[in-house]
Amino acid sequence: MNVQRSNLIFAWILLLPAVLYVALIVAYPLVDTFILSFTDASLKKVTNWVGWVNYAKIFNQTFAEVIIRTFVWTFFSVSIKMIIGVFGATMLNAAVPGRALFRVLTMPPWIVPMAIGIFMWGWMYNGQFGMISGMLQRVGLASGPVAFLAEGSTAFWATIITDVWIGVPMVTLYMLAAMQAIPQDLYEAAWTDGAGRFYRFRRITLPLIIPSLITMSMLSLIATFNSFDIIWILTRGGPSGETTTMIIDTYRTAIGSNKYGEGAARAVLICIFLSIFCVCYFRLTSRLASGDKR
Amino acid sequence: ANQEISWIYCGDKIDPIHEKYIKEWEGKNAGWSVKPEVVGWEQCQDKATTLAAAGTPVAMAYVGSRTLKEFAENDLIVPVPMSDDEKKSYYPGIVSTVTFDDTQWGVPIAFSTKALYWNKALFKQAGLDPEKPPQTWAEEIAFAKAIKEKTGIPGYGLPAKTFDNTMHQFMHWVYTNNGTIIDDKGNIKADSPEVLAALQAYKDITPYSVEGATAYEQNEIRAIFLDGKVGMIQAGSGAAYRLKDTKLEWGVAPLPLGPSAKGQGTLLITDSLAIFKGSGVEEKATEFAKFITSAGPQGEYELQGGAGLTPLRPSAQVDEFVKKEPFWKPFIDGIAYGGPEPLFKDYKGFQNSMIEMVQSVVTGKAEPADALKKAATDIEAFK
Amino acid sequence: MKQPSLLINRYKWYEIVGIYAGILVFLTFVLAPFVEGFLVSLKPLSQLFSSPYRFIPENGSFEAYRTMWISVPGFARYIFNSFFISIIVTAVVLILVVPAAYSFARFEFRGAGLLLGAFLAVNMFSGAVLLIPLFRLMRSLGLLNTYFAIIVPGVAFLIPSAIWLLRTYMMRIPRELDEAAYVDGASHFYTLRRVILPIAMPGITVVAITTFIGSYAQQFIFALTFNSKTEYAPLPVGLFAYFGRQEVVWNELMAASFVGIAPAMIVIFLLQRYLVSGLTAGAVKQ
Amino acid sequence: MGQLLLNKVQKFYGDFEVLKGVQLEVNNGEFVVFVGPSGCGKSTLLRMIAGLDGTSAGDIVIDGVRVNDLPPVKRGIAMVFQSYALYPHMSVFENIAFPLRVEKMEEGKLKAKVENAARILHLDQRLQQKPGMLSGGQRQRVAIGRAIVREPKIFLFDEPLSNLDAALRSDMRIELAKLHRQLKATMIYVTHDQVEAMTMADRIVVLNAGEIAQTGAPLELYHKPANMFVAGFIGNPKMNFLPVTCTGAADKSVTVDYKGQTLTVPVTPREGVVGKALTLGVRPEHIQLASGDISLTITPSVIERLGAQTVAYAALDGEGENFCATLSGSVGVRPEQPMLVGINAADCHLFDGAGIAFERHVALTDIDLNLLNPTALA
């Protein structure tokens, strides 16, 4: 199997630069983090091996809440992103004049530096001087200023909305691409059979973009789970910790309080959760793939 | 040899006055240069810490004095002992913001105190005497109530966002009630009647405060005040400069006092220059730090106005200055009664507990006594 | 291209109204913060904080778009840096990712799936957590305070998604093309360069665009920590220069943001055709 | 019940006239096949009938109702696409049931209908599978099943067999022919394969560049093509054309000269034809390995031996075009060895300078006139 060996060597030659690069730049710090998670590293000059202490420390009442909150937050954010993304893609997929322009107009949230986008949302949410509160008062839906970040529940949703906003362009774009990859004749066949626009959407478009949707959800899930800037800039995890997700907690511990060991343990935990997700995802897709050969 | 002193300088650009004096110092110390590295306020502190933690400290960094203890405990900075003369040149209490274990760990470079601002027009509308600011918490709460009820505009601006200044604002209340969080010996004194009273007062004034306190930090509250949409706030001198540009009628007075007050009180917040260990130029950096914060350069720097800085040292210029801008008086006068920021080993941890406590009370999630008890226990771990 | 005359795409009036209404709702959500940001950039600082809320600013002006250049003198440099860095990052990412994606798309070797997953794992750790180890690494590589301090980690974090994207695209290029070249004696590299690369161009374009955007907008935390020199700092760092000790110069910050993203927007506008069509040809299909 | 009238139907794409006023009547129950070379407008015409493309001018009338502005479902048609257009994510059952689901038919009735269709198409065993697991022919049948359940008045097929291999194609041809007899519905079928056209059609419509070249029963087109285009298009291998000169015209025949040999072709002459350059047409299968009314010596360059037939291809001197002869059985001809072949006048076609055929006096009666229209029998 001479041929196969040469293929194998070539495959690795091609991979090597990227693999080495990532290994050096990311994997090394990653391993470092992993090791760190078993130490009491902090600003102190000496670090000691502490074993599982950092992990043991994490598990308490508050952290359980943080985990649950992170899952809920991620769940809603990803689902809403997908829903709005599919909605947007559907609209932009319609053959109406101006759609090229509309497609471009969906991109800004993706292009703008994240912090700036978040500041703009900060303005929107501002009770006294912000647009939403102002508009609500103008049309009489609110009697006084509505500060969206003041309460846990509204702040929770406000941060989700902003996260959705930042993620939507990418999802929309990919969903649009997935929709355009559906052969036109399927729609024509359905139309000849009398299926209306909505029915076609429900029975053809939707099922056929599901594979792309799942891939996108997974990529989005990783990003969302690690979504830091939005919460940090808008609420710093408050009020009363009600928007504190795992990544915020990790940052606060590692960077804020300089407890690098404990922070690393949290980071490793995040990675474990996400890995579980990914494994489930691969299981799911391979099941889907075997059930539905195209 | 050409040696460099690297300096993490917070802000958007180097102040021209500092620039001038850097030149001057470099002129006097041949072979030495100072390399300021401008870092935005938001990230300034973290950057200095990261560099130190990674083992490549800068020579000198502009840091909040509250972090000095943490740095010192971890052996990241060197002490900067002051001579008695030096100590004496400062307003009282300032040196203590950089002192623990009887050693000074940084050179103060910026300083702020707070006073009470009130909106005279709103006082009038509410049927209050526009020239008579509240002297006590009770008055403050009553006035706020009156304003809220008569005008529909909130009477007080209470910042309670998850931000460092939420804790600072609360500390002002603690200090105006003769309370303390941690004593000189490092014992936690948070669970005391004085502090509880402060927290209770927070609870009492909340109904008459800007709605959604947890959404605002102090600069935002200040903006609301500038917009005439709140009766009273406690703020630094910077607010006065901005108020001058508005049509508002306003006054500024010392902070109202709590029931246990033994006189005036305020929180003294200073920023310092910390000299990091291991840069190899510690000595020269210390020298420079003392130079740039010495009476001459510092006086010129802090009296530019607008930045909200309070002078560190008494001087003829300061007196002159206060005469010209009378609203400075409460800020300067307050210094004498001020207390330092509590110094903790895990300062952020402490701060988070305090913010948590304030927020839980302001949002009505917890009773003051319970919240305080919980916070007092939590912060034990951070000292 | 699909025929415009297709009756299936002929909409009734209410459908057109519905679609435009849908687009309006969607774009409102997407663009509302920009409207807010734009309004902020037009208002004088003194009026920014005034209620009740005014949609149309009183004495609105473009003054901030002038003063922003004065407040932060090096702003043009920041924009240049962002462009420069992003272009280099994009180039490096492409150089690394094109062969790797090809390898993943074409060769079945043991551990391919694992490795692919490992690349994904890179994104599971957010950059902020890895900051300190990364810093140490940058220091030992002697890259601190250079353009490379921003470029090198930026590339690493953009590689995984680029590989995923390009791999799916390349899997759609018929295998026979490689085999035909192989039969004709072309070496693997020759095939990659002369056959695969040109054919995968639409996909590569998409990856280039997304990488560019990713780099343009997200190089903040590394840029801040690993570089101390203004002359190398990118746009996001520059924008934070509008944050003062006491307050943020909001109108100038917003003006600067709009000025800062304008070049990238123009690039996107010019390339949007390739973006959608390139994605379509290699749509994520798993 | 399933009658279609195309009245001066035109279609423009921009300035390009794809269909140039097509006039056609299709009777109820008829199986009409549109044939023509690629790009002649077959698909466009079918899609216009279906209602997938708009009509630039003219009327499309189904059962007396002008349907130009009706959506497909209201026209009472069903269409089978070349690509089958099966929904990859639905089972065969759901694919077939799709039109009924659209109609919101109640479950029991739906099930009965789908199962009935599946039985007709021998898909009973496959109902739970996804299209991806089926062979080409099975997919084809699913697509037809989806058309059947709607019980349309008119079935439209766009090259439904072109994706299948030869063997499957001939099987499916037979099945479609049976289905037509079974359902008795009107069927309109597009193909560019003339074998399909010949074997399945009641009537063939030959399209050429957007115009109808000829309409007629398969054998009519075979024996009496109206012009050279149809003559060349129908029949495989293609008819041979020889340049001849008219030397005389009698009452019911025309005499022509081909390189010195004279041939009297039994066709109706036209005035002033004598002396004109004409084209003589003769099908490969009418060339015999013996001398005939005229004889040629050809040197085949390629010989194809199919067992039952032997096909010889030769280049007639001076012309690049292939001359082809189909000989029965396995005959002893060899490439590059000259052979003598003969053509009989009775088998010949004659075309004028414009390619229009002279009417042949072909004795179709000796088979059965009714054969020209098989449905007349049914």
Next chain:
Amino acid sequence: MGQLLLNKVQKFYGDFEVLKGVQLEVNNGEFVVFVGPSGCGKSTLLRMIAGLDGTSAGDIVIDGVRVNDLPPVKRGIAMVFQSYALYPHMSVFENIAFPLRVEKMEEGKLKAKVENAARILHLDQRLQQKPGMLSGGQRQRVAIGRAIVREPKIFLFDEPLSNLDAALRSDMRIELAKLHRQLKATMIYVTHDQVEAMTMADRIVVLNAGEIAQTGAPLELYHKPANMFVAGFIGNPKMNFLPVTCTGAADKSVTVDYKGQTLTVPVTPREGVVGKALTLGVRPEHIQLASGDISLTITPSVIERLGAQTVAYAALDGEGENFCATLSGSVGVRPEQPMLVGINAADCHLFDGAGIAFERHVALTDIDLNLLNPTALA
């Protein structure tokens, strides 16, 4: 120069044995066609010869050299893919020039070679176009051009015509046959279309489930299939099979009984055959519309009229399978009307219970024995 030997070549995919020890010798200059149903291993075998797939066991020897471990380019082969595998971004010129560019041939020589190939394939006018602008047949020729310029010893074709329509396919068939004569190279050609196999091959290799079912010249396979599989696979429409019982065996013939009619088939008998159930095979084209040595009355359900031929399909009573008769010209048979057909013993094939043919005494001599191997002439 272009000789290929496959020695017990085996291929496993996992546990699945795709090729079960294929043994074959291909002579220099021969045109060998692999036919067989889908999935029988044709492509796999071809790809193994090309060097694209590895060999599990056995040797592949080209011109005396074992090439199992050589890369394709060192084997002296060129391959034309079913999908053509043209590089869409290169002009026709560059596509054809590709193998030469790989070799780094100098520009002038390269140009001459490409232009020569283009001339042979009539692509001169298209050299600057991209493949996307070409028709199917032209693309096909570009793919061949790319193979030609390398001057390989052996050409490999994997169903090169299957993407073309019928008319184009028969044109290309002829062109390929000419090309073979012109280049005198060894060609190995995979198809599942038996018409292609019959018309192009010097020798046909019929594969069935990874094994060679029979190897021989086209007419040999047609007239003397070794087994029922080959008999059914070669010839279109497919041979009809009738169940018969052996009633007697003579020196050079076997007598069988079909539903009371007796037939003496001129085949070599085997021992103990009397009394066994055998299968009688008769090709549709050997059925005549008159009584023969045995006669049947069939009721055709479908009649296909191709003009030159009429094909009748009927179900023989009791059996679901189609019985098919190909009748010459336009004959007067109608669907659902019973007709009498006859079969002559001389045309019949006879198979034993295992499907192995009895050797026919077919008088191939009366045509020309050499025809069985056309290259022997060249």
